[in-house]
Amino acid sequence: MSRHHREGQDERGDTVRVSDLRARVTRRRLLRHAAAAAGGAAAAGLVGTQALGGLTEAFAAAAPRRGGQVIEGLSQEPVNFNPIMPWIEVQRGVHMDLFDALWKLDPAGRLIPNLAAEIPTVANGGITGGGTGYTVKLRRNARWHDGQPLTARDVVFTWQTLMNPKVTSFSTVGYDQIATMDAPDDYTVHFTLKEPYAPLMAVLSDMYVVPEHILSKSADINKDDFNTKHPVGSGAFKFVEWAAGDHITLEANRVYHGPGPYLDRLVRKYIPDLTVMFTQFRNREIDITGTQGIPIDLYPEAKKLPAAQAKVLLTPSTTYESIALNFMNPLFQDRRVRQALYYGMDKRPIVNGIFQGLVQEAETYVPPQSWAYDPRVKGAHKYNPDLAKQLLDRSGWTPGPDGIRVKNGQRLAFDNSTTSGNKVREQIQQILQQQWRQIGVDMRISNMPASVLFGDFYRLSRFQTVLIGIAMGPDPDHTFRLHSKYIPIRGGKGRNAIVYDNPEVDRLLDAGVREIDQAKRKAIYAHLQEVLAVDLPHLPIYHYVGITGVNARLAGYTPNSNVVDGSWNSNTWWMR
């Protein structure tokens, strides 16, 4: 409980707050840190997300030492190392080790140049035309693992490949806002946009550049051996081998352009069972519990590990858990029913009972650590079963013989589905089921495997309600989830599977992406969050917090809620 915070310097000289997370972190303390961080951000006039002060760490004391290996346990297996191909989080982590993007997002949401020599801004002439023209200067010392120089042609090729209709590229979102991209010289990339698009910088922080000189010769990029057998990147680590079903070995790229790498080897070990993973962490067989980390139920056990052996880090995430209501169902078209369900929801057994106070209650999709978070929605939700009952009475739902409300002969009953096998979600469902029964609502549990749930059942809006986690990502734009133009069953291209159609929300979302001034965007998203808090297309429950166990000897591991995997700065990790 000593050393709560100390100031430290990370590799790039940015000041970040440091905390000893072996200390017990209570929810109150978390909130205090968040408040302090928010205040600091305002004072420093920083743009970008301010990380929860107590939740990041860096090491200032000793100079990095070279050598050693780190083994990270993963509960899912990375199976494709080409960053163009569809990915899940664990896979993205390996992409981060092997490849580089133009810039990175740090835990505070600031952009850090990586392949770019500097971040383009209006001030330095990198952004022109009111946000429609971009010029990016590249660093001149970046090389591919095979020794070839990394040039502007590679960047252009990467964008073209993402947009290539014959390539099963993971995404065209944001990339399709770019109208043209070209390379006036080897170290300059120039691109133009059809219209200003505020999330672009965040999108490009996730565009990992692939080698043109190798992939342009590929007969079929989708099935190339590059993807699984010999990926060639420019990152801090080089690919050595993938023993399928067991582990992936990477070794240091000693001619890396950035700081580091300090480790000799980075191994990713596939351990499908989280309990087994924790056992191996406790037995010192692995150094990091990756992506899904330590299950909340094992957190008390993790805290008992000696300080000299392990650190337990809490990472706030941009994902929030909510009940998504399908607006195709007349039941949920009635706002009073949605509000009644929310008033009938007591989050305390979830936040305190299941999560032992580690997570925060959510009232909005924007995580509290984001610059776009609207503090006024805090407390918008209260547990008030009497009010819930009144709302339902007013809406014409009256208690039936079995205690479940009835209107025009229809019972107030619906199915709730989530991914089967997810313990925490199953527990939340059972708690909500019991709570809602008390206001006369019958929620039936009907779970299915993730691969079924997220198939047509979810995509084509065949569900009634689902309990899911939705990630905001580093930018507060939520168009693909909430805009009426992005409803899949109406032919939309997005993820608005709840079929939410609210003109006011549409208008705010459109305004948010076309505005590049952050202060003005903040006002737009604050308004949006207040509208959503009343209209309730989703019933937010809590904001995710990742629990990661890290070997106490490992320095530099820094949780970052703006990226999907902790590997974002693996080049600066070292073993004490």
Next chain:
Amino acid sequence: MAAYAVRRLLQAVPLLVGISFVAFVILRLAPGGPMAVYAQNPSMTEADMRRIEHLLGLDQPVYVQYVKWAAGTLTGHLGYSYRTGRPVGGVILERVPATLELMATAYLVAIVLGVVTGVISAVKRYSVFDYIATPAAMIGLSIPIFWFGLLVIIYFAATLHWIPSGGIATLGAPFSLGDRLAHLAGPAGVLGLWMTATWSRYCRSSVLEVLGQDYVRTARAKGLRERVVLMRHTVRNALIPLVTLAGLEFRNLLGGALVTETVFSWPGIGRLYLDSLNNQDYSVILGLLLMSSVAVLAGSLLADLFYAVADPRVRLA
């Protein structure tokens, strides 16, 4: 006998077609799909998923997909994994050695322990040993193998630290036989002991049956030493039918291996099957079903052939 083998092989062909068709239809008519794992990826939209599905041919009618797949399979190409874009044959084959290592060790444990306890139980029938070993074998048949594995991990790995809690080798360390065996001990021990129960029961009743045969009585009557009667006349003859058991049990062993691999994070085909199911990687699931069926059929054919060689009284028809 060669003719018999050929006929059995020919009979297997419609069987495999049947298996592939049943499996294909079940997989494709069910909800979900290989793209669902990406549904929570914040940068992939519905449009991206449809574009990828189209490129992978997942939007074609089921019968078209089956014909394409079957045509490829006939030429020895089982298609590409939807998750990795790699050829299915390679994806499966690289997992086979780990599973074989596990199964062979477990078989060895099961046969040695099973035969020894089975023979002793039969010869010393109604002895204290028999009274303990026979119900113990039944417990082995009744215990859920994953629970057994879990108990082994809790006790031997987490509490006593005698064995690692999972994986096939210590990462980063140079290859050493001791390390390899330590990793193998848990899963092979669990799987082997589980199979021992079956072997011991079969062996016991087989020996008992032979002990009742005329020629054993004759041998005893001739005044042959009990050891000779037992080893040369009884056990040898009793073990021959067990060869069939080895063939028949192959299927159960494969099923047991799947569960054991999951509990001990063993990187074999059982683990691959579960991962492919979780991701609805249809082509790999189909490939595994087909290849495991081939293995099961081959196992029973080999057992029959071997039985015929070992026991001249058996004639293959």
Next chain:
Amino acid sequence: MRTRTRAGMITQRFLRHRLGVAGAAVVILLVLLTALAPVVAPHNPLYIDVAYKFAPPGAHGFPLGADELGRDVLSRLLYAGRVSLAVGLITAVIAVLAGSVLGVVAGHYGGLCDTVVMRVADVLLAMPTIFLLLGLAAFLRPSVFAITLIIGFNSWMPVARLVRGQILSLRQQEFIDAARAAGSPDSRVMFRELLPNALAPVLVAATLTVATAILLESSLSYLGYGIQPPAASWGNMLNNAQTYVFYAPWAAIYPGLMITITVLSFNFAGDALRDALDPRTGRG
């Protein structure tokens, strides 16, 4: 008269089999306890109160402790037993009915009928059971009903083979010829004459099928493809409990014990039944 003496002999032989009797007794006890769960269980198995999360055995009136949501483990075990036993017993019924009918038909008619039934059985028997079950369960909504059907669908083959074999040997015998000569229709010959005579081994197979089905259900549930909450089966209680084995081991140990004891009892009973019905084999 003949049957009564035979039944008497069988009963006598069964009763000599001490482990078999114990098994049968435990089975009866379990069926009674789970059937009377609403009366016997000390608490509501679904009532959640996170304040009692992982209450150890004996504390706060939880005889076997409480689980991750503060529910009484003993009450849940009793209610879960209903699901596990029901899956086992219904599967056995499905296996016996489907297996007997298909086996009799295949054995009696022979020819194409026989080929089709036996080839389908071969197809199903060529794939490792758990592979096939997982494949089916992964693509269906896993309700108790669906899981039972899936396991039943994969359990009829041994019974069908058994019955077919019996029929093939029985039809050579004189009383069948006699029935035929007397002009009995096929269905009568099949189900009145052939089947009852094949019943003894089927009964044994049914008992053992219950055991196998309970194990299969628990494996499926353990791997996450079986019975889904809030319904509890012993398998899915184990699946839930495995995360907490380090500090709430009782939650993982009791359901595993229940499965083992139940399956063991059915196996002992089945073994004893086999010996009792077939005097040629010695004591198990």
